Amino acid sequence: MPLVYAGVCSHAPGITGRADQADPATKDGFYAAFDDMRAAIEASGAEALIVIAAEHFANFFMNNMPAFAVGMADFYDGPIEDAAWLGIDKFRAPGNRDLSKRLITEIMHTVDVAYAEEWKFDHGIAVPLHFLTPRFDLPVIPVNVNCQGPPLTPIGRAWAFGEAIRRAADSVPEKIAVVGTGGISHWPATPDSGKINEAWDRDFLDRWSRNDKDALLDYDDLTVYADAGQGGFEIRTFLTISAAASGATGTVHFYEPIPIFAVGCTIASYKL
Amino acid sequence: MSLYYVQKFLYELNRDESLQKRYLADRSGVLTPYELTDEETGALVDPDIGLLFHLGVNGQILMHFAALHQIEWADYLQRMRDGIESYGPVREGVYAMTGYEGVDAHAESLGQESLAVDGSGNTGQEEG
Numbered sequence: 001m002p003l004v005y006a007g008v009c010s011h012a013p014g015i016t017g018r019a020d021q022a023d024p025a026t027k028d029g030f031y032a033a034f035d036d037m038r039a040a041i042e043a044s045g046a047e048a049l050i051v052i053a054a055e056h057f058a059n060f061f062m063n064n065m066p067a068f069a070v071g072m073a074d075f076y077d078g079p080i081e082d083a084a085w086l087g088i089d090k091f092r093a094p095g096n097r098d099l100s101k102r103l104i105t106e107i108m109h110t111v112d113v114a115y116a117e118e119w120k121f122d123h124g125i126a127v128p129l130h131f132l133t134p135r136f137d138l139p140v141i142p143v144n145v146n147c148q149g150p151p152l153t154p155i156g157r158a159w160a161f162g163e164a165i166r167r168a169a170d171s172v173p174e175k176i177a178v179v180g181t182g183g184i185s186h187w188p189a190t191p192d193s194g195k196i197n198e199a200w201d202r203d204f205l206d207r208w209s210r211n212d213k214d215a216l217l218d219y220d221d222l223t224v225y226a227d228a229g230q231g232g233f234e235i236r237t238f239l240t241i242s243a244a245a246s247g248a249t250g251t252v253h254f255y256e257p258i259p260i261f262a263v264g265c266t267i268a269s270y271k272l
Numbered sequence: 273m274s275l276y277y278v279q280k281f282l283y284e285l286n287r288d289e290s291l292q293k294r295y296l297a298d299r300s301g302v303l304t305p306y307e308l309t310d311e312e313t314g315a316l317v318d319p320d321i322g323l324l325f326h327l328g329v330n331g332q333i334l335m336h337f338a339a340l341h342q343i344e345w346a347d348y349l350q351r352m353r354d355g356i357e358s359y360g361p362v363r364e365g366v367y368a369m370t371g372y373e374g375v376d377a378h379a380e381s382l383g384q385e386s387l388a389v390d391g392s393g394n395t396g397q398e399e400g
Binding site: 059191 | 301333335336345356366382384
């Protein structure tokens with residue numbers, strides 16, 4: 001079936017772990033936008049949710065770092081973080097090994113991906129799932145793009161990966177939703193945690209909403225690092241969604257910098 | 273210098289509850305299989321969050337190690353700032369690649385106020 005939903009959201013651990021320290025009105029607005037995103041995914045009739053994440057050394061390390069990885073299991077456990085620290089209880093999320101295998105097989109025709117029959121979710125996937133499928137009743141297919149351990153996945157390859165995901169999703173009978181989760185500008189878990197370059201974020205989101213491929217690929221890592229921090233490398237997940245929704249334009253449903261969450265909190269989607 | 277093995281240990285520690293228990297019972301003993309300098313071993317045993325950040329440990333790995341030691345978020349951020357103050361710029365890894373020298377210099381380069389005044393990550397400026 002043609003892809004039924006494509007969107008992006010933030011995933012910072014503070015969103016759930018430090019919720020009590022944020023301005024309540026801003027936090028509530030952000031949470032409401034997450035609720036709307038969940039409603040839109042449910043309304044799409046999605047039978048599986050692909051989460052394009054930038055995991056943070058929970059499964060993949062510099063001893064064998066894939067540029068792209070896709071989960072291929074019937075269940076996934078999380079979060080690896082202390083439940084109280086993250087504000088999310090330990091859970092087991094359903095997967096769909098057979099569907100993953102068919103998607104991976106198709107993707108591999110154009111993009112080399114690693115597959116993983118086990119995968120422990122960190123906050124990068126656990127936080128979005130906490131809002132988007134809180135009853136864990138929608139099969140999840142985790143996907144990772146290396147945004148953490150240089151040399152990173154080139155952004156042009158992330159675009160090609162997004163196109164491959166779209167082709168694969170369209171080729172299976174199931175209705176597929178895709179959500180990318182990452183940055184935008186932020187300096188997570190560093191002395192600069194809490195710093196957010198709002199102007200940079202808004203410029204990026206303008207390019208993302210227009211789905212302007214040339215503008216979205218006009219970034220290099222040194223400049224991104226200087227302007228948007230190492231967390232800015234996670235734009236790869238947003239770009240992957242843009243490619244998967246190539247030709248569609250998007251809407252930013254929510255964007256507000258929330259320093260205690262260490263990121264400009266974002267919810268956006270494409271009109272497919 | 274063996275940043276790779278410092279991070280390898282922390283990566284394995286972060287995702288393995290049995291290793292966490294063994295580490296908390298015998299901090300030095302569990303480090304034996306890793307190729308570490310005395311400085312690195314000391315930082316992992318103490319633990320010295322500031323030194324580990326100075327050595328180049330990725331914050332996404334380091335924050336879980338701090339949480340294991342019950343170090344609160346604001347304290348964790350401050351310990352990294354203190355590490356840069358005490359030991360100097362980050363030596364290696366992703367934070368060293370553009371000559372990052374700490375929170376004040378970084379804020380200045382972006383034309384923003386430093387966050388170092390308030391260790392919570394709140395700027396004191398609404399939505400700032």
